[in-house]
Amino acid sequence: xxxxxxxxxxxxGLYLEADTITPDAFAxxxxxxxxxxxxxxxxxxxxxxxxxxxxxxxGATPAETKIVVGGDLSRVKRIGQQMTGGEIVVNSNTDMYxxxxxQGGKITVNGNVDAFAGTGMKGGEITVTGNxxxxxxxxxxxxxxxxxxxxxxxxxxxxxxxGTFMNGGEIVVGGDVDVHVATHAEGGKIVIKGNAKSRxxxxxxxxxxxxxxxxxxxxxxxxxxxxxxxxxxxTKGRFALYEGDLGERHRKRKGQxxxxxxxxxxxA
Amino acid sequence: MAEFLIxxxxxxxxxxxxxxxxxxxxxxDGKIVETTALSSPKIxxxxxxxxxAGGVDVHAHVAGPKVNIGRNFRPEDxxxxxxxxxxxxxxxxxxxxxxxxxxGYNYARMGYTTVMEAAMPPLYARHTHEEMxxxxxxxxxxxxxxxxxxxxxxYLKNHEIENTAAYIAWLLRATKGYAVxxxxxxxxxxxGWGLNCDNVHxxxxxxxxxxxxxxKGLIEANEYLGLPHSMxxxxxxxxxxxxxxxxxxxxxxxxGIKPNSKFGRDQVMHHTHxxxxxxxxxxxxxxxxxxxDIMAYVNSHDNLTIDMGQVTLDETxxxxxxxxxxxxxxxxxxxxxxxxxxxxxxxSGVVPYVYSPNIKVCAIQWCIGLELxxxxxxxxxxxxxxxxxxxxxxxxxxRIMKWLMSEEARKQQFxxxxxxxxxIEATNLAGIDRELDLYEIAQMTRAGxxxxxxxxxxxxxxAPGLEGDVAVFDFNxxxxxxxxxxxxxxxxxxxxxxxxxxxxxxxxxVSNGNKRxxxxxxxxxxxxxxxRDVKEKFLRYYTVTLNNYEVSGHYLPNPYVIExxxxx
Ligand SMILES: [Zn+2]
Numbered sequence: 111x112x113x114x115x116x117x118x119x120x121x122x123g124l125y126l127e128a129d130t131i132t133p134d135a136f137a138x139x140x141x142x143x144x145x146x147x148x149x150x151x152x153x154x155x156x157x158x159x160x161x162x163x164x165x166x167x168x169g170a171t172p173a174e175t176k177i178v179v180g181g182d183l184s185r186v187k188r189i190g191q192q193m194t195g196g197e198i199v200v201n202s203n204t205d206m207y208x209x210x211x212x213q214g215g216k217i218t219v220n221g222n223v224d225a226f227a228g229t230g231m232k233g234g235e236i237t238v239t240g241n242x243x244x245x246x247x248x249x250x251x252x253x254x255x256x257x258x259x260x261x262x263x264x265x266x267x268x269x270x271x272x273g274t275f276m277n278g279g280e281i282v283v284g285g286d287v288d289v290h291v292a293t294h295a296e297g298g299k300i301v302i303k304g305n306a307k308s309r310x311x312x313x314x315x316x317x318x319x320x321x322x323x324x325x326x327x328x329x330x331x332x333x334x335x336x337x338x339x340x341x342x343x344x345t346k347g348r349f350a351l352y353e354g355d356l357g358e359r360h361r362k363r364k365g366q367x368x369x370x371x372x373x374x375x376x377x378a
Numbered sequence: 379m380a381e382f383l384i385x386x387x388x389x390x391x392x393x394x395x396x397x398x399x400x401x402x403x404x405x406x407d408g409k410i411v412e413t414t415a416l417s418s419p420k421i422x423x424x425x426x427x428x429x430x431a432g433g434v435d436v437h438a439h440v441a442g443p444k445v446n447i448g449r450n451f452r453p454e455d456x457x458x459x460x461x462x463x464x465x466x467x468x469x470x471x472x473x474x475x476x477x478x479x480x481x482g483y484n485y486a487r488m489g490y491t492t493v494m495e496a497a498m499p500p501l502y503a504r505h506t507h508e509e510m511x512x513x514x515x516x517x518x519x520x521x522x523x524x525x526x527x528x529x530x531x532x533y534l535k536n537h538e539i540e541n542t543a544a545y546i547a548w549l550l551r552a553t554k555g556y557a558v559x560x561x562x563x564x565x566x567x568x569x570g571w572g573l574n575c576d577n578v579h580x581x582x583x584x585x586x587x588x589x590x591x592x593x594k595g596l597i598e599a600n601e602y603l604g605l606p607h608s609m610x611x612x613x614x615x616x617x618x619x620x621x622x623x624x625x626x627x628x629x630x631x632x633x634g635i636k637p638n639s640k641f642g643r644d645q646v647m648h649h650t651h652x653x654x655x656x657x658x659x660x661x662x663x664x665x666x667x668x669x670x671d672i673m674a675y676v677n678s679h680d681n682l683t684i685d686m687g688q689v690t691l692d693e694t695x696x697x698x699x700x701x702x703x704x705x706x707x708x709x710x711x712x713x714x715x716x717x718x719x720x721x722x723x724x725x726s727g728v729v730p731y732v733y734s735p736n737i738k739v740c741a742i743q744w745c746i747g748l749e750l751x752x753x754x755x756x757x758x759x760x761x762x763x764x765x766x767x768x769x770x771x772x773x774x775x776x777r778i779m780k781w782l783m784s785e786e787a788r789k790q791q792f793x794x795x796x797x798x799x800x801x802i803e804a805t806n807l808a809g810i811d812r813e814l815d816l817y818e819i820a821q822m823t824r825a826g827x828x829x830x831x832x833x834x835x836x837x838x839x840x841a842p843g844l845e846g847d848v849a850v851f852d853f854n855x856x857x858x859x860x861x862x863x864x865x866x867x868x869x870x871x872x873x874x875x876x877x878x879x880x881x882x883x884x885x886x887x888v889s890n891g892n893k894r895x896x897x898x899x900x901x902x903x904x905x906x907x908x909x910r911d912v913k914e915k916f917l918r919y920y921t922v923t924l925n926n927y928e929v930s931g932h933y934l935p936n937p938y939v940i941e942x943x944x945x946x
Contacts, residue, residue, distance in 0.1 A: 153462060153469070253454035254713055254730075359712065 111176050111197070112169040114144060116162040118181030122151045125205060126161060129188040131179065133172035133196025133215060140167045172196040172215065187224075190217045193234070206243070209236045210250075212260065225269065226250075231279060233260045244269035244288070247281045257281070257298060273300045276317060282343060292319050295370060301343050314355045314370030322375045331355035332372055340373070349373035381406045381416045382875060384848060387424030388855055390816040391431060392758065392825035393839025397817045398855055403429060405846040408878035412842050420880075422873055426854045430820050431839050432491025432847030432876065433775075436827040437610075437650045437685050438766040439697055440481050441495045441513060441520065442506035444726045447716045448475035448695040448767070452730060455695065467887050474694040474767040482514035482893075484773050486881055489849030489871040492828075492837050495520040496610070496650065496765075497561060497699050499720040500527075501922070503553035507933040510895055515881050517837075517938070519556030519896035521610055522549055523699050525563035525592055528722045528919075529911060531585040534595035542599040544905035547944065548912060550605075552928045554897040554937070557607035557831075558600050561699035563589040565614050566725045574702040575614050578627045589614050594631045597646050603900050603944045606641040606832025608683070610648045616703050617654050622668035625655040629675055632682055641832030644680055648830055651687025651765035652676075653747035659804075662739055666804040669749035677755040683830040685761040688747035688778050689740060690770025691791075693732045698768065701725035722919055733770065736796040738804075743769070744791070745805035751782055752812045757821035758829065775823070776868035780861050782814045787861035816855055832940075833896075846878030895934045900942040 114136055127150040136144055145159025158164070162179075169175040173195035183189070183202040190198045191207055195215040200208070203221040210229035222240035228247040242264045248271055249256035256275030263282045270288035273281055276298035286304035293309070295317040305323035312329055320342045332354030339348050353369035360367045382405040389401040404413040439445055449455070452475060460471040461480075470480035485493055493513075498506045498520035510518045524530050524546065533542040546558060564582035565575040571583045578590040593611060600609045613628040615621040632647040649655070656672045659665040676684055696707060701717060704727020708715035716728040733740040747769065754760035762779075766772035780787045792808060795801050802808045814822075828838025836845050853859070853867035874882035876891040916924050 155462075250457055251453045252451065252714075253457070 111174050112167055113176045113178060114141070114164065114166045114168050116164055116177065116179045118161060118179075118183060118186070119163050120161050121182070122161060122185055124152050126151055126186045127188055128158070128186050129191040129207075130158060131177060131189045131198070132191065132193040133168070133175035133177060133198070134193055136168040136177060137172045137175050137196070138168060138170055141165055144168070169196070190215075193217075203240065209234070212236070222266070228257060228260070228262045228281075230255060231257045231260045231262070235260060236262045238262075238264045238266070241266035241285070242268040242272075242283075244271050245274065246272040247276060247279070248273060249275035254294070256295070267304065273298060276300070286323070292317055292370070311354050311370050311372050313358050315358050315360060316368055317370050319370070319372045320349070320375075321373070325374060328352070329354060331357045337376060338373070342373070345375075348376045350376055380878070380880070381419035382422060382846075382878075382880065383413065383416055383419040384422045384424050384429055384850060384873070387427050387429035387850060389429045389840065390820045391840040392817065392821045393431070393834070393841045393844070396840075397815075401429075403840050403848055405848065405875055405878050408846050410840055410842050410844045410846055410848070422850065424850050427872065428816060428851040428853045428855055428867070429840075430489065430816075430849050430851070431824045431844070432837065432849055432874070433485075433489050433823045434827040434831070434833070434837050435485070435490055435493040435763065435772065436648070436761050436830060437496040437763045438493055438772055439496055439768070440493060440766065441478065441509035441518070442498055443502040444497070444697045444699075444718070444728055445475060445509070446505070447718070447726075447728045448697050449477070451714060451716055451728065452695055465886065465888075466890065474692070474771045476771075478509050478512040479514060482516050482890075483887055486515045486874055486876070486887060487870055488773070488775055488868060489851060489874055490775075491515070491847040491849075491874070491876045492517045492833070494518065494556065494831065497559055498522045498553065498555060499699070499724050499726070500549055500553045500555075501720050501723055501927070503555065503929045504933055507554060507895065507929055511893075511933065511935060514890040514893055515876055516891075517877075517894045517896060520553075521557045521559035522553045522555040523559045523561050523724045524549075524596060525560030525611070526565070526567040526699075526724050528585075529915065530592065530596070531564070531567065531582065531587050534591055535585060535587040537591070537595060539595060539598045539602055541905065541908050542595060543602040543944065544902050544908040545912075546599055547603060547900035547902045548908065550898050550900060554895065554929045554934055556896055556898055557605065558596055558609045560593060560596055560609060560611040561724070562612060562614055562616065562703065563592040565589070566699055566701050569701040569705075569725055570719060577614060577624050578631070580614070590627070590631055593628060597632060597635055601635060601638040601646060603902070604638045604640060604942055605898060605900065606639065606643070606940055606942070607830065608637070608643060608645050608648050610650060612650050612698070612700065613655055615655070616698075616700055617657075617706070619657050619659040619661055619665040622656050622658055622671055625649070625652065625672060626675055629679065629682060632679070635681065637681065639832060642834050643830055643832050645683040645759070645830060646681045648683045648685070650685050651763065651769065652684045652750055653687040653689065653743060653769060654765070656746050656750065665739060665742060667742065667746045667749060667806055669746050669753060670806060673750060673753035676759065677753070680759075683759045683761070683826070684750070685763040685765075686747045686750050686778075687763055687765040687769045689733050689743040690764055690774040690777065691733045691735050691740065691744055692770045692774065693730070694767045694770050695728065696731045696768045697726065697728040699724045699726045701727045703727070704729050707731065721921060722915065735791075735794050738797040738800055741795045741797065741801040742804050745801065745807040748781055748788065749805065749807050749810065751814070751822065752807070752810045757814070757818040758826040760822060761827045761830070762819075762822045773869070776865045779819055779868055780864040782819065783816075783864055784861040785811055785813055790861070846875050848875045849873070892936060894936045894938040896938045896940060897934070898940045898942060900944055902944045
């Protein structure tokens with residue numbers, strides 16, 4: 111695997127739309143070619159090299175390409191957007207749409223990510239050591255095709271609206287989450303190791319939510335069924351199982367209606 | 379104005395009867411002229427290329443409130459489809475519900491120069507005109523919807539043709555409309571009660587009038603006035619298995635009525651997107667093509683024209699004044715739904731839809747649309763449309779050409795269907811080996827629709843005196859070609875002239891043209907009763923006053939008025 115190192119040298123006046131920072135765009139290119147890749151500030155097109163020092167070279171394919179991005183990237187959006195393979199390490203906080211519509215490969219952010227990380231994600235892995243903003247692993251605005259595969263792990267907290275229209279894959283949040291979890295979900299698994307606020311599983315058709323901490327307000331569309339002893343991501347315990355959203359349509363499997371499932375760890 | 383001579387192209391023109399022979403086409407002062415009339419023209423070398431008149435779309439949803447609902451509630455339709463400004467082109471976006479700018483540019487790229495907006499809610503005519511004004515290049519007109527309008531329902535209940543006609547004349551003038559459109563006659567009004575009209579004899583609640591009375595009455599009123607276009611109908615029962623009988627019943631309402639129009643059309647009814655109306659069976663499990671029955675009727679009745687409503691197997695946005703149908707659709711696909719009521723006049727609904735080649739019904743729909751065109755005896759009466767964006771986006775017209783012109787292309791699509799055998803069993807298409815030629819395509823996309831619209835004195839052909847609307851395509855019909863070459867060439871005109879202005883040069887858009895909006899101004903005898911009814915309805919029911927209703931001046935910066943005198 112070859113490595114390309116990007117270090118930001120000029121901060122953009124607005125925000126930098128850098129969806130070319132992917133192993134897919136870099137593959138087969140030398141540093142001199144990578145600096146010429148297009149990026150946008152507002153409606154103006156610039157070169158990647160106008161903002162970044164670039165060193166090293168990419169592998170022949172995305173899968174053989176690793177990108178390490180450094181400096182203050184808090185005004186850089188769309189790192190790893192639509193990537194299909196390879197690896198990106200971001201050593202900073204960074205802005206919106208990290209790994210959005212990602213299909214494969216691995217992104218590690220040593221810092222915080224802003225909203226829409228993993229939007230419409232189909233595969234691969236995103237690891238965030240800090241916090242995530244709103245709409246983590248959600249669908250694009252208006253779209254009904256949310257996260258369908260892959261895994262997102264956030265060590266800290268996540269904002270509101272995570273897993274909206276989620277259809278598959280897994281999101282694990284180490285800390286707390288804001289309102290709206292798995293709204294409209296039709297699949298997938300969300301694990302919240304901290305506390306949740308309210309509106310979990312609104313209009314949820316299918317899928318699973320696990321909460322280890324408190325839930326401020328349960329949705330009225332969820333009904334308590336039973337306590338179950340299960341193991342969730344290494345944590346064994348007794349969970350209260352709720353099913354919902356009872357107000358939504360639900361498929362039947364072997365004559366049984368399939369509901370969204372919400373498990374809450376029962377405190378000893 | 380500039381002069382152009384398009385030399386040595388292979389010309390396909392039903393108006394002149396030229397079937398691919400080499401000919402020179404001359405343009406001067408905005409019109410087609412004899413080549414001898416030119417003095418120092420710019421020469422366009424079209425050798426080895428195809429030359430046709432500008433395309434005419436008789437039915438598309440490209441402007442107005444429901445198109446904009448589609449744009450607003452489908453931001454995902456613009457995802458990854460934005461294109462920044464470039465040269466004369468401004469920024470554009472959207473796939474199935476493109477921005478107004480992209481609408482103009484993309485029609486032009488396909489060699490189209492005239493596009494009719496197929497459903498204008500009268501109350502929102504201003505919005506429709508604002509969007510048409512912002513759509514570059516194309517000449518456009520809009521059809522106000524009449525089939526669920528309270529005035530019409532009340533007059534036609536008593537068969538008051540003269541009053542209906544006077545109201546039509548007034549509304550066309552007030553809204554700057556082009557033709558009489560009817561969508562699910564009575565059914566959309568019934569939807570206000572949570573009901574529908576399932577067949578032509580199913581009465582409308584409260585008004586107690588049947589769809590048959592509405593349709594027949596509007597045809598009679600249309601012919602009383604002698605409007606350029608005929609009554610243009612989307613019948614009841616759209617999109618339901620077994621609905622072909624409703625369609626035939628609707629067709630039959632035109633029987634015995636003769637066209638009364640100085641504009642050269644022969645039909646008294648245009649039935650739109652007939653693909654959606656040609657289903658047999660009684661459920662989605664056994665739905666089948668009834669295109670043969672439909673086309674047997676169409677082929678033997680000269681006073682009828684139709685358009686296809688071809689399914690293109692894309693993700694798209696459905697939108698129609700057929701409110702109950704859109705509710706039915708959202709119940710089927712569980713995707714988001716918008717619904718609107720337009721006071722006293724109409725309603726509408728919008729739902730995204732994915733026509734997947736893996737779904738049997740979608741593949742059957744694809745077959746039915748093509749069958750209609752391939753079973754047509756007279757291509758001057760069967761027009762290419764996708765009911766954009768309902769069955770697919772208009773940018774697929776060149777792909778439909780490919781399917782119509784190449785059995786091999788159709789075989790390739792059959793092979794890509796997941797349920798190929800079941801689809802073949804439920805349809806006729808696999809047994810049809812007809813391949814249309816470019817002359818027939820020109821009939822279905824140019825001369826035919828222009829004639830049906832009563833605009834054959836302006837559009838649809840290359841005879842001297844017609845508008846200088848000419849397209850040149852990088853396609854040599856005399857050399858062997860792969861099916862995909864048709865799609866590539868006709869998606870990307872090499873040259874396009876609109877009213878004598880060169881709009882595309884070497885595949886690049888170089889001008890925004892001089893877009894015109896067509897509307898029909900009909901003179902009728904004074905009718906105090908109708909004017910009193912209009913005043914009273916506005917006082918009693920409308921939320922706006924008459925002054926805030928009529929479309930005036932600045933909404934149509936470049937109007938083209940077609941005058942009709944119905945006072946005799
Ligand atoms: Zn339509």
